[in-house]
Amino acid sequence: MFKSLLIANRGEIAVRIIRTARRMGLKTIAVYSDADANAYHVAEADEAYRIGPAPVGESYLRVEAILDACARSGVEAVHPGYGFLSENAGFAEACEKAGLVFVGPPARAITAMGLKDAAKALMEKAGVPVVPGYHGDNQDGDFLAEQAEKIGYPVLIKAVAGGGGKGMRRVDDPADFAKELKSAQREAGSAFGDERVLVEKYVARPRHIEIQVFADSHGQAVSLHERDCSLQRRHQKVIEEAPAPGMPAEMRKAMGEAAVAAAKAIGYRGAGTVEFIADASDGLKPDGFWFMEMNTRLQVEHPVTEAITGQDLVEWQIRVASGEHLPLVQKDIPLKGHAVEARLYAEDPAKKFFPSTGKLLRLRTPANMPHVRTDMGVREGDEVSMFYDPMIGKIIAHGETRLIALRTLRGFLSRMEVAGPKTNLAFLAAVMGHEAFMAGDIDTGFIDRHLDELVPAGGVERRVLALGVAAQMLMRRSQLGKSQGTGDELHSPWTASDGWILGGHRSETLKFVVAGEQVALAVTPEDSGWRIAGVDDNDILASATLDDDRVLTATVDGVRLVAACVPKGAGFVLVYEGSATEFEIVDPLDVDVVSDADTGALKAPMPGKIVQVLAEPGAKVRKGAALIVMEAMKMEQTLVAGTDAVIADVHVGVGDQVEAGAALVGFEEQVG
Structure with a gap:
């Protein structure tokens, strides 16, 4: 077996490969762009080599840069991870010509399955049903x-x-x-x-079911059962699980055999995934599935297969690339329990899952949950960059039954603390607890069908507002104490800002911008806490403490609650039950807050590239009309008019690179 391995990738897959390689006694080598100089995968590797500027076309997609890093490091083998060059036949060939072991399939297999049209034709000849x-x-x-x-x-x-x-x-x-x-x-x-x-x-009620296959260089090939990847948005997987809910044993056998036949037909070696679409209109049936494509690499969702089989697929890859036989034959591959994986993204579900960037101010996972695995690509304090996929990491739960696995994952997600960029954490927890999902009533249209339930619109619940008030009062007291140099900032009477006056207490008004709305709450000190008015018709009684780790422990209307309070700008982020709520503090001496809708311009929500301009000066547009298409974080985003208006100016053209907040389209006036 080779003794050193370079991972030609970044993020959570690079970290995951490094850990298995290190356990196997291999020296690990990372590569990084300028944006990733201090990234998690760089810190985890034994050595790391710069390969270029931040854009992927100038770094992670440059074959010559990767090969140069291989030459400088003297590495013996290269693992491509997934994405980037993982399914690039030219890269596989270049590695082999350079005398490097490519931990992946032969270039000819990548070529055979790399183009969907050719792959489908090949499968038709092999007798595999195609759409x-x-x-x-x-x-x-x-x-x-x-x-x-x-x-x-x-x-x-x-x-x-x-x-x-x-x-x-x-x-x-x-x-x-x-x-x-x-x-x-x-x-x-x-x-x-x-x-x-x-x-x-397009299949009416499609289920996206894929088979994990593995083959060695000795003619052996096996299936490691299926994964259900039906929960998607924008055709990207969000939740994956194994085995597939409602999968009959005879269908599992038929799909497994078809996938293995596909692998053998192209002389495959290593890990691969054969993806099928199944018609769920009348339940899963052995004759109701069709070949879609084969991914000639490790998949993002491979941990659920590892959970139900007890096998390390990266170790299998390394052993097969070293010329060894497959560790198990088909009859010995186990299927134990159920596993489910959720992809944690930096994105805003309330704004059509638009990608989000920024520093991870807090990233904490609950302790003492042995049946949950986390594969993270970033750490607390790291930056979620505009240049790469916005996935923060993956959370995988395993249980004896599907219901146990779902409940375990939901509990873990609701206890996670993530603050900084917007994330889909609360959305994922909502999916886990949705009745239809728990019942296995799923297909690729599930998220769109239940979006209003999974991403509820509207205000912030009363207990979250009460926690926000408690946090602000305690943070302000702490800041006053630090400025005056007292020993006990949170509890010193000299730093109390409780509105005390001779003969009683007076109330004060706290103003926040929460979920885009300005909220004014009247707060009156009472005993060891506060009475809060302005949420609804009933006052809220709250008391709380804030420790040095920014953990807020509160009692709200007699109920004990725990949240994290993370400073951000002039305000803070409150993380409660997996939901991150930003509280922007409004200074009463400041002018009224002006929303983006009142600025008379459509602005770029994040840095990106303009790929299409649909707006024209002088045109009357209605609310929701598409005006600009921009590419950000590897996806196209359509920006629409926020109100009925007349377009005054268009400030950008196709190909322009824009920064976050840049004015793209100006408006003359609102129209009725």
Whole structure:
């Protein structure tokens, strides 16, 4: 076996590979861009080499930069992780030519499965069922529209290269086909350097079920059972579990055999995933699944397979790449219990899951939960960068039954503390507790169907507002104590700001901006706490303490609650039951807060690149009208008008790079 391994990737997968490699006695080598100089994976590795500036095209996607790092380090083997160059046949060939062991499949296998159209044709020859569609070379827009008509709407436009939902569009109306085709081609070209697409029939109630396969260089291939990846948004997986809910044993056998046959047909070696779409309209059946694609790499969701089989798939990869036989034969591969994985993203579910960036002010996980695994790509204090995928990490729970696994994961998520960028943490916990999800009533449309329940709109609940008041009172007292140099800042009578006057206490008004709304609360000291008015018709009684680790322990209306209180700017973030609520403190001497909607401009919510401009000066637009399409954190985002208005100016053009807060479109006036 080789003695050193370079991981040509970043984030949580690099950290995860490093840990297994270190356990196996290998020297680990990381690579990093300028944006990742102080990243978690760099700190975990034995050595690390700079490969270029922050943009992926100038660093992690540069084959010559990776090979140069290999030469400088003297490493013997390269693991590509997933994403970036993991399914690049040219990179695999370049590694082999440089005398390096590539911990992945042969280049010919990557080529065979790397293009969806060719892969589907190969599977048809092998007798594997495929989804009806057009997988040919003709990329003329009118021709593809004709093929869509023949297939029958709704259809899916999919990038020929790559994956992860990029370059994929569902089209329900023929009138939208041309627009969606251009958008898919543009996104595919940006993500994979290949604008070609295919068109397929859209299955009405699809379940996304994939089979983990493994093959060695001695002709052996096995299936390590299935994973259900049906819970998606924007065609990107959010929740994965193994085994698939409601999967009949005969269907598991049929899909496993089909996946192994696919691997053998291309002379596969290493870890791979054969993805199928199943029709859940009338339950899962052995004759109701079709081949979609094969991912010639390790998958993001591989930990759920590791949980139910008890195997380390990265160790299997390393052993197979070293020329060893597979550790187990098919009949000896176990299936124990149930596992579920949630992907924690820096994004804002309330704003259509728009990616978020910034410093992780707090990232804590609950202790003493042995059946939960966390694969994190960042640490507390790290920056979530605009240059890369916004995934913070993955949380995986394992239990004897599916229900136990779901409840375990929900409990873990609700106790996590994450503050800084917006995240989908509370959304994930809501999914875990949703009745339909717990009952296994799932398909790829689940999130869209239940979005209002999973991302509730509206204000902040009363106990969260009470916690915010308690936090502000205690933080202010602490700050006063520090400025005056008293020993006990939180409890000294000399630093108390309780509004005491001769003959009683007077109330004061605290003003916050919470969830975009300004809230004014009347606070009156009472005994060891406060009486809070202004939330609803009933006053709230609260008392609290704040320790040195910013943990707020409070009693609200007789109920004991615990939250984290993290300073941010002029305010703070309150993390309670997995939800992070920002409290912006309003100084009573300041002018009224002006919302973005009143500034007369559409602004960039984060740094990005303008890929399409739909706005024209002088045009009247209605609220919700698409004005700008920008690419940020590897995804296209459509920015819309926040109100009915007349466009005054358009400040950007296609190809422009913009910073967060930059004015993109100016408005003359609101119109009725």
